[in-house]
Amino acid sequence: MTAVMKTIIEDIILYNNKSFLMPLFLIALLFLWVTETDRKLRAVLLYLVAAIAVIFLCPLYAWIGMQIDEEIYYRVFWTLPIGILVCYSTVRLMMRFRHAVSRALVFFLAILVIVINGDLVYTNSFHIKSVNAYHIPQQVIAVADAVRQENYKPVAVFPAELLPFLRQYTADIYTPYGRNILEPAWTFHNELYDAMEGDSAVYDVAEVARCARNERCAFVVLSCIKQMKGSMEEEGYFLYRFVEGYFVYMDYNYYWVYKEQGLLDQDLIDVGDGRMGTP
Amino acid sequence: MEIIRWTILLVLVLPVPFILGFIPVKHMNSLQKTPAMTYVCGWFVSFFIFELVAVPLILLEKSFTLLVAVYTVIIAILVPVSLWQGRDVWKAYWENIKGIRELPAIVKAGWLFFFLLVLFQMAYAVFYEYYDGDDAYYVATAVTTCEFDSMYLRDAYTGYLYPLDVRHAFSPTPVYQAWLSRLSGIAPAVVAHSVLAPVWLMFLYCIYGQIGDRLLWNKKTYRPVFMILTAVWMMYGNISLYTSETFAMTRTWQGKGMMAGMVIPALFLCLIYLAQETVSQGMWMLFICVCLSAVLATSVSFMIVPTVAGVAAVLIGIKKKSLRFAAELFLCCMPCLLLAVCYMIVK
Numbered sequence: 001m002t003a004v005m006k007t008i009i010e011d012i013i014l015y016n017n018k019s020f021l022m023p024l025f026l027i028a029l030l031f032l033w034v035t036e037t038d039r040k041l042r043a044v045l046l047y048l049v050a051a052i053a054v055i056f057l058c059p060l061y062a063w064i065g066m067q068i069d070e071e072i073y074y075r076v077f078w079t080l081p082i083g084i085l086v087c088y089s090t091v092r093l094m095m096r097f098r099h100a101v102s103r104a105l106v107f108f109l110a111i112l113v114i115v116i117n118g119d120l121v122y123t124n125s126f127h128i129k130s131v132n133a134y135h136i137p138q139q140v141i142a143v144a145d146a147v148r149q150e151n152y153k154p155v156a157v158f159p160a161e162l163l164p165f166l167r168q169y170t171a172d173i174y175t176p177y178g179r180n181i182l183e184p185a186w187t188f189h190n191e192l193y194d195a196m197e198g199d200s201a202v203y204d205v206a207e208v209a210r211c212a213r214n215e216r217c218a219f220v221v222l223s224c225i226k227q228m229k230g231s232m233e234e235e236g237y238f239l240y241r242f243v244e245g246y247f248v249y250m251d252y253n254y255y256w257v258y259k260e261q262g263l264l265d266q267d268l269i270d271v272g273d274g275r276m277g278t279p
Numbered sequence: 280m281e282i283i284r285w286t287i288l289l290v291l292v293l294p295v296p297f298i299l300g301f302i303p304v305k306h307m308n309s310l311q312k313t314p315a316m317t318y319v320c321g322w323f324v325s326f327f328i329f330e331l332v333a334v335p336l337i338l339l340e341k342s343f344t345l346l347v348a349v350y351t352v353i354i355a356i357l358v359p360v361s362l363w364q365g366r367d368v369w370k371a372y373w374e375n376i377k378g379i380r381e382l383p384a385i386v387k388a389g390w391l392f393f394f395l396l397v398l399f400q401m402a403y404a405v406f407y408e409y410y411d412g413d414d415a416y417y418v419a420t421a422v423t424t425c426e427f428d429s430m431y432l433r434d435a436y437t438g439y440l441y442p443l444d445v446r447h448a449f450s451p452t453p454v455y456q457a458w459l460s461r462l463s464g465i466a467p468a469v470v471a472h473s474v475l476a477p478v479w480l481m482f483l484y485c486i487y488g489q490i491g492d493r494l495l496w497n498k499k500t501y502r503p504v505f506m507i508l509t510a511v512w513m514m515y516g517n518i519s520l521y522t523s524e525t526f527a528m529t530r531t532w533q534g535k536g537m538m539a540g541m542v543i544p545a546l547f548l549c550l551i552y553l554a555q556e557t558v559s560q561g562m563w564m565l566f567i568c569v570c571l572s573a574v575l576a577t578s579v580s581f582m583i584v585p586t587v588a589g590v591a592a593v594l595i596g597i598k599k600k601s602l603r604f605a606a607e608l609f610l611c612c613m614p615c616l617l618l619a620v621c622y623m624i625v626k
Contacts, residue, residue: 178436
């Protein structure tokens with residue numbers, strides 16, 4: 001139970017961060033407890049909220065909840081209508097003043113408290129101007145369009161930075177691993193991923209090619225930012241395209257098989273045959 | 280062609296939920312008969328029906344096309360029925376609109392400022408993107424569902440086949456988005472990021488608007504103040520990665536964002552009205568829909584909804600001195616509990 005209590009306290013600290021949110025909620029609750037006269041509203045806004053807060057903080061309930069998923073227990077705090085209580089108590093406080101200036105003062109002070117203690121969602125570094133309606137980087141679209149074929153779904157390996165977005169754009173390409181491998185907590189392991197991302201500056205091309213074949217990848221996409229130790233051509237690949245800073249290589253073994261079966265797009269055949277010197 | 284696609288999509292997310300909302304709103308009292316409440320009810324009716332149709336088909340490993348056919352037929356039948364049901368509601372709307380004209384100029388200015396704030400937030404949702412790693416699962420699931428015509432039978436991260444993903448199968452928000460995508464022909468990522476993000480923000484404020492209506496039912500002039508404070512609160516609620524405001528504003532289209540931003544406030548909206556002496560039939564309908572919509576959003580609702588409903592049943596039952604009322608209130612979350620039992624069995 002001590003561990004459960006510790007997790008609950010940690011959850012509250014993480015949820016509240018360094019803000020005044022929880023104290024503000026308690027002040028609002030207390031203020032309404034004293035001033036709210038509507039018994040129907042009291043039942044839901046005060047008694048219900050206080051009761052569920054007590055239940056969610058109860059170690060036994062938390063222990064049961066954490067058996068389902070400890071990582072997401074903090075979501076029970078969403079059920080506390082903190083925003084509703086704070087905004088409503090501000091309005092009720094305004095109503096206690098007769099003079100319009102005093103009311104306006106309370107309103108602006110409340111806005112000030114929210115702004116000072118809060119954190120504007122739009123200044124978050126994860127927010128950037130979108131370049132397309134998909135809201136994914138344009139390179140992902142360009143690279144995926146280069147790899148995907150009209151008549152079949154190839155297996156391809158991509159640099160890690162493209163993984164979170166690739167499958168939001170298309171499911172026409174299979175990948176040996178996805179964005180899940182980027183989460184250290186999920187402890188996925190893949191030899192090809194290690195070969196692709198093990199060294200942040202250089203690709204060991206022979207190792208990448210070997211692992212890609214083990215994973216039956218027809219295409220290998222490599223970033224131009226990293227250097228290559230060896231050459232993909234020597235490993236039996238040809239450069240199909242260079243798009244938005246990424247080299248798209250295709251394995252000749254798959255090329256011949258898929259070409260024979262009529263699965264490849266004409267522009268890929270043109271490049272593939274051209275690299276081999278076939279007319 | 281592109282115009283037709285966008286028209287279909289906008290019809291599916293704007294007038295269709297609005298029309299579906301007539302069914303519960305027809306059975307509500309005059310304070311509740313507002314266009315915003317109709318829109319709120321319509322979305323929850325859509326989610327309720329989708330959850331009932333989708334979960335069995337997913338568990339039976341049926342094709343996505345079958346789900347699209349069944350759900351679309353149900354919606355196509357309900358839309359005219361609902362339109363017919365709602366023919367009397369327009370009068371109440373007209374009364375509401377007439378009331379707006381009588382409001383003082385300062386209150387009108389307050390409303391205008393609030394609408395500008397919401398418009399800004401909606402525009403920001405369209406023109407700015409937010410990187411969230413979980414989209415690699417949620418949006419990818421919608422893409423995979425559309426492409427492979429199967430539901431939760433393929434790994435959204437790789438595309439390869441795998442056994443039914445029971446953990447997510449009970450909360451098929453991405454499949455709902457795949458339905459929108461299949462009918463409109465617009466890519467799921469565009470549906471989620473450029474359409475549902477702003478539309479569901481509007482939906483969120485409609486819910487808060489109804490809460491404000493009830494809390495300040497006799498203080499109409501203060502309603503825009505409450506709404507402005509709420510809009511500012513939502514914008515500045517990003518104090519940590521875990522708050523409901525962060526989820527509601529940055530992951531609006533995901534099930535988690537839907538739970539934090541829409542389902543839980545709607546749960547409170549219902550409970551505030553259910554605590555009154557006389558409860559309209561329409562409010563009961565909405566409450567049932569909200570309880571099941573919570574499961575569509577996220578499986579955490581298996582724990583949250585029965586707890587909140589249970590505590591509310593006890594407290595409101597005591598206040599009303601009615602055991603029957605308490606039992607009826609708790610029974611509304613029975614579908615949610617039944618799904619929880621199914622979840623435990625299948626898992």
